Each structure stands twice: as C-alpha cells, then as structure tokens.
Amino acid sequence: MTVTAPVTSARADAERPAHRDGNVLRWLAAYTASMIGDNVYYLALSWAAVRAGSPAQAGLVMTVSAVPRALLMLGGGVIADRFGPRRVVIGSDAVRCAAVLTMAVLFLSTDPGLWPLAALAVAFGTVDAVFLPAVGALPARVTARGQLARVQGMRGLGARLASVVGGPLGGLAVALGGAATAFGLAALLIAVSIPLLVSVRIRELPTDDDRTGAVGTGERPGVDAVDAVGSLEPAVGDAAGADGRAEEQSGAVGPREPSGEPAAARGGTAWRDLVGGLRYVRGHRVLAPLMLVIALGDLGFVGPLNVGLALLADERGWGAAGMGWTLAGFGAGAGAASLLLAVRGRVPHAGQVAAHAILAGSVAIGALAFAPGVFAAVGTAVLVGLLAGLSGALCAALLQTQSDPAYLGRVTAVASLVSLGLAPLGMPLSAAAIGVWGTGPVFVVSAAVCGLGGVVILCFGHLRRAELPR
Incomplete structure (x- = not known):
C-alpha cells in the first residue's frame, strides 16, 4: 500500500526545511x-574473489556487474516511472x-568458489539497473520542490558517510x-532500509489543476501554485516558465492526461515509455545540454582522480600514504560542498554558479599534476573536491527540479547511463595516455574536457539562467 501526502500536508511540508522533516530523514x-x-x-565480494581465484579472475568478478547494469539501465528508468520509485x-x-x-549462507556451509560470486555480481548489477533510476527519482516524491537542493546536499553527506564507514566495517x-x-552484515544493513522506506510518505504527482493555480486563489499560475504542491515545472524565471509551457503544449514533454502524468506513463508498452522518455530528454531545453555537461564532467574527471592520481603519486614518490591523503582531501572538499548545500538549501543563479564552479574546478584538476609536494597536492585536491562537489550537486538538483516528476526515473536512467558508460572508458584511456605523454599533459587535457562542461552551460541560455526553486 502506497502512503501519499494530501495537498494540505504538501502545503505544510513545503514550509518545513528538509533537515527537520521526519519524512525526509527516514528516507x-x-x-x-x-x-x-x-x-x-x-x-566482501572483492576479498572473497581474491581468495577464490587469481587476481585477473577476481577483477573479472568485480566488473561483470557493469554489463547488465549498463544494458538494462534505460529499462530500469521505465520501471521506476511505471510502478513508482519507492x-x-x-x-x-x-x-x-x-x-x-x-x-552468506553458502560461505557458512561450503567454499562456493568463483562461479557463485560471479552470479551474485551479475544479479547485483541487474538489480542496480532498476535501483539506481528509482533512487534518483525518489527525492522528488518525498519532499517539497523548494527543498530538493537541500536534499541533494543531504544525500551527498549520506554517500560520503557510507564510503567512510563502509570500508572499515x-x-x-x-x-x-x-x-x-x-x-x-551487508545483507543486514540493506534490510534496515526496507522498513524505513515503507514508513516514508509519498507525495502525489501534481495534476493539471495544480499546475494552473486552481488549488488556491491569488496565486500566479504555473509558479506559486505549483510550488505549493511540489510540482517540478521548470523554474528559470517568467520567460523560461513560458518556454516550458510552450514546450509542453508543443509535445516536447509528452501529452498529458487529467492526472498530471504523461500518457505514456499511464498506459501503452514499455518500449513506448522508453522512447517517450528519450524524446522528452532530447527535446528539453535544460535537460538535453545538462546531459552533455554530465558526460563531459565524467569523461574528464574520473580518469585523473582514479588511475591518474595513482600514477602521479608513483611518479612523484609520494607513495600510497601521499595518494591516500590526496584522496582524503578530495573527499573532505566534496563533503564540505554537500554540507554547504544541505545547510543553505538554495544557491541563487544555480546554472551560472555551476558553470563557474566547473571552470574553476577544471583549472584545479590541471594544477594537481604540477603540485610540488604532498601538502600542495592535498590542498589542491580539497579545492577540486569543493568545486566538483558543488557543481555536481547543483547539476543533480537542476536535473531533479527541471524534470517532470512522471519522467524522472527515465531522466535519471539516462544520466546514470551517461556516467556509468563514460567513467570506465576514461580510466584505461587516461592510463594509456599517461604512459605515452606523461601525467602533466593528460591532466591538462582532462581538465580541458571538464571545462567544456562549463562552456556548454554558458552557451545554452536556458541552462545558464536556470534557477533552483525557492
């Protein structure tokens, strides 16, 4: 049974900061x-795989989950939208x-070997293809529209906590x-989330009446009335709001039924829903260039901050400890960015701030390869984490607030596929390029690729002027 919040509750929740909202805290x-x-x-999987086979076999076990996750991700977005993210x-x-x-039971009774571990990895990757789009779509259904930026900051803090605590545990x-x-232990921790999610109240999708101000008097149609019930109409000012309504009337966001859901989400085949979601992203004046920004950021960022940093530490003689401190600096900066967004809740001129943060962060990425010592590298990594964390959180918040909630699972699936598809590609390319040209030129080129994301934002007016809702 799905628990939904009535309109009166939605109005009350809209005034409550997310960090004081029990519903958000349970989520x-x-x-x-x-x-x-x-x-x-x-x-546990990596340790068991190393114990059961050779390093190459263990590496294969760790990577097989990526195949079904990538192949099925877009379908997972359709499932999230058709059945509800929670x-x-x-x-x-x-x-x-x-x-x-x-x-766990298999390991208690026998030594299962590599094949069961590989099967588990494939099963996990298959479920992740459905899980990741639904996780991305869920925040918009548990809080008011104006709190989504703060929720992204809180989510970032949760992810940082998980990465710090999970390994030692x-x-x-x-x-x-x-x-x-x-x-x-892993099964127990995942199980803890289930009753908490069951207790989370889900907000209803906005109806057409909600979008036109019929829920109250004296409200500006499509803006104030929509904010009161947590809709996710584009919020980039009056002109952009008009553009968004024009797009909707011209079919850019899909035909609407009286319930406020796209017709494709309420009936028809899964294939039709998938095609409709891709058309929605392609025709959206903010989301389409935002996907390009995400792709450029992942392609230019993942290589240097993973394999590139290890090669840089080896080249400079920093050792594993120096590399660890540099990664810790990046994590501290990213955590600070998440905390800033969680506390502040809204950053004015979000599109422009994201663009300038990307440009400044790309300069810091390039400078990392020329750090004279470990301390300078750690300080630069803190700056990279802060700027990349801020731009990443703002891009995620814009994705949430600019997407129609009925399409959000499919939008998240596209963004996740872009990230997961390009991230593995960036690491071997960076390693091969560093072997030929060295760390400095590769870091500079990677920084330039990242910086192109900021240029894209500045070149697309609707994205550049995008604002987070109040």
Missing part, C-alpha cells in the same frame, strides 16, 4: 544504510538483501568471521 536513513551495505558488500527501491533492496544473504567483519560475516 535519508534508509538511503545511507543501503549505501553502507553496498560498500560492505563490494569489499515501490521499486523497496523491491530492489529486498532482492539485493536476499541475494547477499544467500551468499567490511574489513572488521572479514577479520572477525570471514566472507560469511561480511556478506551477512
């Missing part, structure tokens, strides 16, 4: 517990919990009881 606790469980699971997240967590718990579990204990 955040569920998300954080699930993410900590994920971190413990991946550590229902899909609960079902996904239940399947993930059962799969990991089964592996998994290592402790392995040390105390081996893979069985680690897999069991």
Whole structure:
C-alpha cells in the first residue's frame, strides 16, 4: 500500500526545511544504510574473489556487474516511472538483501568458489539497473520542490558517510568471521532500509489543476501554485516558465492526461515509455545540454582522480600514504560542498554558479599534476573536491527540479547511463595516455574536457539562467 501526502500536508511540508522533516530523514536513513551495505558488500565480494581465484579472475568478478547494469539501465528508468520509485527501491533492496544473504549462507556451509560470486555480481548489477533510476527519482516524491537542493546536499553527506564507514566495517567483519560475516552484515544493513522506506510518505504527482493555480486563489499560475504542491515545472524565471509551457503544449514533454502524468506513463508498452522518455530528454531545453555537461564532467574527471592520481603519486614518490591523503582531501572538499548545500538549501543563479564552479574546478584538476609536494597536492585536491562537489550537486538538483516528476526515473536512467558508460572508458584511456605523454599533459587535457562542461552551460541560455526553486 502506497502512503501519499494530501495537498494540505504538501502545503505544510513545503514550509518545513528538509533537515527537520521526519519524512525526509527516514528516507535519508534508509538511503545511507543501503549505501553502507553496498560498500560492505563490494569489499566482501572483492576479498572473497581474491581468495577464490587469481587476481585477473577476481577483477573479472568485480566488473561483470557493469554489463547488465549498463544494458538494462534505460529499462530500469521505465520501471521506476511505471510502478513508482519507492515501490521499486523497496523491491530492489529486498532482492539485493536476499541475494547477499544467500551468499552468506553458502560461505557458512561450503567454499562456493568463483562461479557463485560471479552470479551474485551479475544479479547485483541487474538489480542496480532498476535501483539506481528509482533512487534518483525518489527525492522528488518525498519532499517539497523548494527543498530538493537541500536534499541533494543531504544525500551527498549520506554517500560520503557510507564510503567512510563502509570500508572499515567490511574489513572488521572479514577479520572477525570471514566472507560469511561480511556478506551477512551487508545483507543486514540493506534490510534496515526496507522498513524505513515503507514508513516514508509519498507525495502525489501534481495534476493539471495544480499546475494552473486552481488549488488556491491569488496565486500566479504555473509558479506559486505549483510550488505549493511540489510540482517540478521548470523554474528559470517568467520567460523560461513560458518556454516550458510552450514546450509542453508543443509535445516536447509528452501529452498529458487529467492526472498530471504523461500518457505514456499511464498506459501503452514499455518500449513506448522508453522512447517517450528519450524524446522528452532530447527535446528539453535544460535537460538535453545538462546531459552533455554530465558526460563531459565524467569523461574528464574520473580518469585523473582514479588511475591518474595513482600514477602521479608513483611518479612523484609520494607513495600510497601521499595518494591516500590526496584522496582524503578530495573527499573532505566534496563533503564540505554537500554540507554547504544541505545547510543553505538554495544557491541563487544555480546554472551560472555551476558553470563557474566547473571552470574553476577544471583549472584545479590541471594544477594537481604540477603540485610540488604532498601538502600542495592535498590542498589542491580539497579545492577540486569543493568545486566538483558543488557543481555536481547543483547539476543533480537542476536535473531533479527541471524534470517532470512522471519522467524522472527515465531522466535519471539516462544520466546514470551517461556516467556509468563514460567513467570506465576514461580510466584505461587516461592510463594509456599517461604512459605515452606523461601525467602533466593528460591532466591538462582532462581538465580541458571538464571545462567544456562549463562552456556548454554558458552557451545554452536556458541552462545558464536556470534557477533552483525557492
């Protein structure tokens, strides 16, 4: 049974900051517990795979989950929109919990070897293809539209906490009881999220009456009235709002039924929903260039901050400790950006701020390769994390607030596919290029690719003028 918030409750929630909203805090606790469980699971899987086979075989086990995740991601977005993100997240967590718990039982009774571990990785990747779009679509259904930027900051803090806590917890579990204990702990943490998600109230999608101001008197149609019930109409000023309505009338966001949902989301085939979602993204004046920004950022950022940093530390003689401190600096900067957004809640001129943060962050990425020592590298990494974290959080918040909520699962799926598809490509390319030209030129080129994302924002007026809702 889905719990929905009535309009009166939505109005009250719109005035309540997300960090004081019990509904949002229950969602955040569920998300954080699930993410900590994920971190413990991946550590347990890698440890068990290394113990069961060669390093090459262990690496294959760790990567096979990427194939079904990439192939099925767009379909996962359709499922999230058709069945509702909360229902899909609960079902996904239940399947993930059962799969990991089964592996824990196997390790208690026997030594399963590599094949069961590979099967678990494939199953996890398949469920992730549904889980990730639903997770991205869920915040818009648990809080008011004006709180989505703050929620993105809170989500970033939860992800940082999971990455800091998950590794040591998994290592402790392995040390105390081996893979069985680690897999069991991961299953328990994922299971904790399920009752929390069940208790989360889901906001109804806005209706056409809500969008035209029929829910109250004296409200400006399409803006104030929509804000009161948490709709996600484009909010880039009066001119942009008019453009958004023109797009809707011309079919850019799909035909609407009286319920406020796109017709494709309420009937027809899954294929039709998928095609409709892709057309929606392609025809949207903010989301289409925003996807390009995300692609450029991931392509230029992931390589240097993963394999590139390891090669840089080896080249400069910083050692593993120096690399660790540099990564810690990046994490601290990114965490500070998430905290800033969680506390402030709204950043004016979000599109322009994101563009300038990307441009400044790209300069910092290029400068990292020329840091004279570990301390300078750590300071530069803090700056990279702060600027990249701020621009990333703002892009995620704009994606949430600019998307029609009935399409948000499919929009998130496209963004996730762009990231997951380009991130693995950037690492081997960076490693190969560094082997030929060295760290300095590759970091500079990668920084230029990142910087193009800021240029894209500045070149597309609707994205440049995009604002987060009040």
